[in-house]
Amino acid sequence: MKKKMMIRFFNPENGESMFFRNAGIDRRATGVNCQALTTPNFR
Numbered sequence: 001m002k003k004k005m006m007i008r009f010f011n012p013e014n015g016e017s018m019f020f021r022n023a024g025i026d027r028r029a030t031g032v033n034c035q036a037l038t039t040p041n042f043r
């Protein structure tokens with residue numbers, strides 16, 4: 001469930017996750033982590 005939600009909120013265009021932006025976490029750290037977690041799923 002969590003992975004699916006992350007993929008939904010993740011925007012490849014912006015390279016950052018709206019979910020993490022709302023959480024107030026640094027977009028740089030979350031961007032790298034989100035890409036590592038969601039990139040294989042997106043493809």
